[in-house]
Amino acid sequence: MEERSEPARTTVERRSDRELVVTRTFDAPARIVFEAWTKPELFKRWWAPKSMGMILRSCEMDVRVGGGYRLAFGHDASNPAEFFGRYIEVVPYSRLTWTNDEGGDGGPVTTVTFEEKDGKTLLVMHELYPSKEALDAAGTGAADAMDETFGQLDELLLTLGASAGRP
Numbered sequence: 001m002e003e004r005s006e007p008a009r010t011t012v013e014r015r016s017d018r019e020l021v022v023t024r025t026f027d028a029p030a031r032i033v034f035e036a037w038t039k040p041e042l043f044k045r046w047w048a049p050k051s052m053g054m055i056l057r058s059c060e061m062d063v064r065v066g067g068g069y070r071l072a073f074g075h076d077a078s079n080p081a082e083f084f085g086r087y088i089e090v091v092p093y094s095r096l097t098w099t100n101d102e103g104g105d106g107g108p109v110t111t112v113t114f115e116e117k118d119g120k121t122l123l124v125m126h127e128l129y130p131s132k133e134a135l136d137a138a139g140t141g142a143a144d145a146m147d148e149t150f151g152q153l154d155e156l157l158l159t160l161g162a163s164a165g166r167p
Contacts (some may be wrong), residue, residue, distance in 0.1 A: 018129045022125040023122065026153065029119055046153040062087075066086065069086075096111070108130070
């Protein structure tokens with residue numbers, strides 16, 4: 001088994017009073033990374049951080065401009081946490097933008113870009129909050145969990161690459 005020359009690293013940066021940016025490079029083509037974000041059967045396999053003991057109980061995605069999504073997390077089915085919104089920009093293999101409506105008007109707008117170079121994909125997740133207070137209230141806990149979540153995505157991408165016949 002070949003080792004990577006450097007481990008993948010997730011960076012989390014607060015760029016302004018209202019903006020949080022998470023970046024990571026994945027060793028997979030943009031098409032495969034994009035599909036992991038847009039196909040419910042793949043998304044369910046990596047999105048929830050395993051260390052929290054929560055699972056993604058339900059994942060509905062209608063990935064098109066004006067389409068919606070609804071995610072339900074929980075330790076058990078009796079008290080799920082739900083996240084939902086609508087897609088406002090969908091550019092296959094390069095860009096997704098959606099609203100986070102579970103917080104009412106106080107939810108951020110999330111944009112994820114996928115930039116492929118030499119078979120690897122630079123992913124940038126940008127969250128724009130309506131105010132400094134909304135970002136402060138969100139804290140960095142969810143963004144910090146992205147390192148584990150993106151590690152899980154790395155594992156899935158290795159599996160998908162192998163099944164696609166990549167060397």
